[in-house]
Amino acid sequence: EAQVTQNPRYLITVTGKKLTVTCSQNMNHEYMSWYRQDPGLGLRQIYYSMNVEVTDKGDVPEGYKVSRKEKRNFPLILESPSPNQTSLYFCASSLSSGYGYTFGSGTRLTVV
Amino acid sequence: AQTVTQSQPEMSVQEAETVTLSCTYDTSESDYYLFWYKQPPSRQMILVIRQEAYKQQNATENRFSVNFQKAAKSFSLKISDSQLGDAAMYFCAYRTQGGSEKLVFGKGTKLTVNP
Numbered sequence: 001e002a003q004v005t006q007n008p009r010y011l012i013t014v015t016g017k018k019l020t021v022t023c024s025q026n027m028n029h030e031y032m033s034w035y036r037q038d039p040g041l042g043l044r045q046i047y048y049s050m051n052v053e054v055t056d057k058g059d060v061p062e063g064y065k066v067s068r069k070e071k072r073n074f075p076l077i078l079e080s081p082s083p084n085q086t087s088l089y090f091c092a093s094s095l096s097s098g099y100g101y102t103f104g105s106g107t108r109l110t111v112v
Numbered sequence: 113a114q115t116v117t118q119s120q121p122e123m124s125v126q127e128a129e130t131v132t133l134s135c136t137y138d139t140s141e142s143d144y145y146l147f148w149y150k151q152p153p154s155r156q157m158i159l160v161i162r163q164e165a166y167k168q169q170n171a172t173e174n175r176f177s178v179n180f181q182k183a184a185k186s187f188s189l190k191i192s193d194s195q196l197g198d199a200a201m202y203f204c205a206y207r208t209q210g211g212s213e214k215l216v217f218g219k220g221t222k223l224t225v226n227p
Contacts, residue, residue: 031213043203045214058212090157097213098145098164103157 002027006091006104013081013111021076021107023091031094032074033058033101034066036087043090049074081111114139114206118218125194126226132179133189133221135204141165145207146180147215148189152200160202163187191223199225 004025013019025032033048045058049068063085065077074093078085088108092101115138125131137146148160163171163180170178175195179188191198204218 033212033214035215042219043215043217045212048212048214050213056212058214088155092157092215094213097209098207100145100147100159100162100207101215102159103149106155106157 002102004091004093004102004104006089006107008107009105010108011110013109015082015111016080019078019081019109021078021089021091021109023074023076023104024072025074025091025093025102026072027093027095027102028071029093029095029102030071031096031101032068033092033094034064034074034076035090035092036060037090037106038087046076046089078109081109083111085109086111114141114208114216116204116206116216116218118202118204118221120221121219122222122224124224124226125191127194127196129194130190130192131194131223133191133202133204133223135187135189135218137185137187137204137206137216139185139206141209144209146178146187147205147207148176148178148187149203149205149217150198150200151203151220152197157203161189194225196225196227199223 034046047066049055091104094101144165146163150158201220205215
């Protein structure tokens with residue numbers, strides 16, 4: 001089944017404890033992207049990648065890191081999480097420009 | 113910068129009836145892509161329909177269709193024969209071309225389907 005797999009689905013952590021949210025797609029998509037969804041602010045792009053080893057900042061990159069060493073994987077790293085990073089996170093992938101993005105199931109992150 | 117506006121925070125429809133969700137957008141590009149996404153309580157983001165701006169013909173997917181008015185920058189979603197499973201948040205989105213290729217989303221419309 002074609003899909004984007006995110007893990008974990010739920011995560012509660014403490015301020016400053018490094019964490020990684022994994023994302024993997026099995027559709028050989030070039031484009032991958034991370035979004036966060038917050039009440040009143042909607043969905044905003046954090047980072048994106050157009051291909052292996054090509055990544056760049058989106059609209060709200062502060063406090064996040066990404067890497068794209070393989071085409072299928074695009075992990076999101078929070079080196080020192082803070083409470084303002086409590087959010088619903090989505091990974092998404094797309095075949096090429098103009099196509100719709102396929103989203104993962106989301107990761108609900110709470111930082112206390 | 114592109115913006116997407118959904119003016120209806122909430123809508124309701126009776127089961128088996130038809131409902132139309134509104135969306136307007138602003139862009140200076142001539143070629144672009146528009147989408148409707150559905151987010152049910154499970155929070156999964158599901159692609160409903162896609163429209164290419166250079167195509168005059170309105171996209172349709174089973175019970176879902178759009179009314180795309182390029183000059184008016186309007187992109188409404190019509191759901192026919194509404195079903196209980198259609199209850200969800202619906203987001204209109206614009207895909208930017210080049211660079212980040214990001215989706216710019218509207219704030220969403222919460223659709224309730226009454227039995």
